[in-house]
Structures are given as structure tokens and as C-alpha cells.
Amino acid sequence: MISTDSDILATAETxxxxxxxxxxxxxxxxxxxxxxxxxSHLVIDGEGNFLGSVSGGCVEGAxxxxxxxxxxxxxxxxxxxxxxxxxxxxxxxxxxxxxxxYVERILAEEAN
Amino acid sequence: xxxxxLSALNAERAARRATVLVTETASGVQRLVKEADLAxxxxxxxxxxxxxxxxxxxxxAEGVSYFLTVxxxxxxxxxxxxxxxxxxxxxxxxxxxLDLAIIDPRTxxxxxxxxxxxxxxxxxxxxxxxxxxxxxxTAFVALTHDPKIDDPGLEAALRSECFYIGALGSRKTxxxxxxxxxxxGFDEVAIGRIHAPIGLDIGAxxxxxxxxxxxxxxxxxxxxxxxxxx
Numbered sequence: 001m002i003s004t005d006s007d008i009l010a011t012a013e014t015x016x017x018x019x020x021x022x023x024x025x026x027x028x029x030x031x032x033x034x035x036x037x038x039x040s041h042l043v044i045d046g047e048g049n050f051l052g053s054v055s056g057g058c059v060e061g062a063x064x065x066x067x068x069x070x071x072x073x074x075x076x077x078x079x080x081x082x083x084x085x086x087x088x089x090x091x092x093x094x095x096x097x098x099x100x101x102y103v104e105r106i107l108a109e110e111a112n
Numbered sequence: 113x114x115x116x117x118l119s120a121l122n123a124e125r126a127a128r129r130a131t132v133l134v135t136e137t138a139s140g141v142q143r144l145v146k147e148a149d150l151a152x153x154x155x156x157x158x159x160x161x162x163x164x165x166x167x168x169x170x171x172x173a174e175g176v177s178y179f180l181t182v183x184x185x186x187x188x189x190x191x192x193x194x195x196x197x198x199x200x201x202x203x204x205x206x207x208x209x210l211d212l213a214i215i216d217p218r219t220x221x222x223x224x225x226x227x228x229x230x231x232x233x234x235x236x237x238x239x240x241x242x243x244x245x246x247x248x249x250t251a252f253v254a255l256t257h258d259p260k261i262d263d264p265g266l267e268a269a270l271r272s273e274c275f276y277i278g279a280l281g282s283r284k285t286x287x288x289x290x291x292x293x294x295x296x297g298f299d300e301v302a303i304g305r306i307h308a309p310i311g312l313d314i315g316a317x318x319x320x321x322x323x324x325x326x327x328x329x330x331x332x333x334x335x336x337x338x339x340x341x342x
Contacts, residue, residue, distance in 0.1 A: 006125060006186055006209065013122050016115045024113060028179050029170060039168025039181055076140045102179065104140065108115045 008052040012043040012106055021046035021071035022106040025063050027054050031082070032097035042101075046071045054101050055081070067103050076104040117144050125183055128247065132159045133181035137170070185249045186211055187275075187334055189327075192237050192265040193255030194221035197280070201323040202230045208327060210251075215240040217261065237265035246272035251330045253310070254279040263292060270302050276333045278307040278326060 016022045025042040027034075035056035042052040042060065044067035054063055059081045066079055082098025117133070121144055124131045130147040134155065145153050153159055155178070158171050162180045170179050187210055191198050194216035205212040206229075213231040216222040222234040233240040246252060252269035253276075254262035262279060269277045270293070279289065286308040293303050311325030312332065 009118065009122055009125070013115070013118050016118070024118075026168075026179075026181065028168075037167065038170075102135075104113055106113055106115055106118060 008041045008043050011051050012041075015043065015045050016106045016108050019108070023067040023070045023103055024106060025054055025067060025101050025103045027099055028078070028102045029100035030097060031099075034097035034099050036099075042067075044068065044071070055099060059099070059101075063101055063103065070103045070105050074105050074107075076102065078102050113142055117142060120144055121183060125185065128185040128188075128249070130163055130185060131183045132163055133183065134159070135179045135181070137177040137179055185247070187249050187251065187330075188213065189251045189253060189330065190215065190241070190244060190246065190265075190269075191253045191255055192216065192261050193257075193280075194218070194223075194227060194232065195255050196319040197255055197322050197326075199226060200318075200320040201327065202227060204323055204327055208331065210327070210330070213240075213244055215261075215265065216256070237261060238268060241265065241268045246274050248273040248275055250274050251276035251333070252278070253326060253330075257281060257285070259289070259292065263289070263296075266293065266306065267296060267298075270298055270305065276307065276330050277305050278310040278329065280310050280322075281308065283309065 012022055012024055023044045025044065027036055027038050027040045030038055035058065036054055040054050042050055042054045042063060044050045044064050046068060048064050048068055050060065050064050053060060063079060066077065070077060079101045080098065121131055121133060124146060132145045133142060134145060135142045145159055150156060150159055155173055158173055159180065162169060162171065162182055166182060166184050168181045170177060189205055189210050189212050191212065191214045194214050198214050202212055213233060214222065214227060215233045215235065215237050217234060217236045219234045222232045224232065246269060252265065252274045254266050256262050257280065266277065266279060279286065281289065290303055307329060311322060312328040314325050316322045316325040
């Protein structure tokens, strides 16, 4: 299934309303030939299911892993991927670009 | 992000109204600013600029960094003509995240069997467009070859802020169309907004190729070409 940004945000809402732990990843900065523009979203649940893309497939795996932690501890974090970072090179933005991704939990509690 | 904030954002999207989600980068504190409330916001000028660009991005104001997530309404394509080209266009538009609405008063053409899952308005364009409304996030495409159907649609599009207007037909057909629109009171600048011949020049022959050329031109108008020949 091909997902669009509207599907992704609607899915994030549906998942959260179903009581699933949900995180939203957003591309907040790009340098060089980044595959997805700033503002692109990826939605992830606590089981590691995801929809959308932040890099066209290169670093989604790493973002999903981090997102599962974000869902667990509730702390937002900013991830950076690019050729300058050896660990990131492993997960691979082979296009040579760099991206910064903000990952936050969707808070279902009314009190927040 | 609070679920309530996400729900509000999705509701505005569904109603085709723009919003900006403001995230304070350091603290993660967020608020949703609706287009209607934008002028009253402390960051009004910055938000307005970002919204006009149609792109999300990082900004700074008085030493505080923010990330602005711009949610412009999804672009929409309104077509007159439930014809072969629009049949080919329907699945392509869906993949491109373009909402498609097809208007054709000829009920033999505008059938759900021919257009499964597509918004169909089997009415005259002036009536249908009153219901749909044409905004700055809408492209209008005239495909019937029949002035009785295409012209009222084109006239409504020319009076609107549509970001793209295109009309199918040879140069000769378009010449006659220009004469009719002139007679209806539109000047050269207004009529110049119409892309005719319609579509990118890819030598399209089949209905699917023509649909591709038209959608390619719509995307190009929406995003703007980025590659330059040096």
C-alpha cells in the first residue's frame, strides 16, 4: 500500500485512539540530496509496525527502533543520519545526504 | 504531541483548511495555529511566510528555535468530462495524493462502474462547482471537447484562485475557445492562465499517456521545476 502524508497522520490518530502506543517521526532538517523533504512523516506503534517514510527506505529501520524506545519512555528525541556518522553510514543514506529526524510520542491522556 | 492536537490537525485537513503546528525545539511544547487565527498569533509574520511557502521548516524568533509543520490542504484536481483520459487519470491521481472530482452531466459517462471509488458529480459544471468550491489548492482540467460542458467550468475556474487551469483540444479548438471567453468578458491575461495545448510535451498518444502528461504538468506547476541546465 502506498501511504501519503494525510494517511499517515490519520493513521497516527486511529492507532492512538485504539489505545496503541504511537510515535510520530518528522524530518526536521536535510542537507545535500536528502530523499524526503522536511516535514515528511513516519508513524510507528509499540510493536514496530510503521507507515510512511522519512528517507525512502534507507534509515527507517533505525528510526523505528528508536521510536519504540520513545513510546516506552515518553521522551522525544532528535536523530541525525548522514555519511559523517559511521553508525548512520551502516544503516545507510547512500545518496550522501544528511537528515535530522524528530521523534515524539502521541500522548493519549486528556490530562496532558 | 497530544492526541487532541493531532485530531484537531486532521479535522482541519479534512475540511481543506491550512494549519501550522508550532513546536518549540528545546522544550517540545506545541500548539496548533489555524489559518483563521494566524493573524492574532505572536509569531504571525513567521507563520504566514512559512504557510505561503507551503513547506515545513525550522525558524528562530528572539533566540528561541521552533519547528513549523505546515499542513496545507491536499491538492485537488477537478475535471469536466467522465471520459477515457479521466478514467486513466483516476488511479494515477490517487497514487499522487491528489483528490480527484469528476463532473459530467452526461449520466451515461459518469457512472460508478466506469469510475470506481472516484468522486463523481453527474451535474452541470456551474452547479457542481458551487458545491465543490475552487480554492488555491485546486487544479481545474477541461476534457470533454464540448463547449457546453467545458466553458462554464473554465469560466468558474478563471474567476477562482485555482493554481492550474488546463483545457484539452487542438490549437484551432483552443482558438475558438479563446474567442468565446473573450466574448464572455475575460481578457488576455485571464485567458493566458489556461494551459493549452494541455500537458507536458512528452508526445503523449494514448489516453493514459495524455493523463500522465496532464498530471505531470499539474505537479510541475505545484512544485516548480528544480533542475536547471547550466
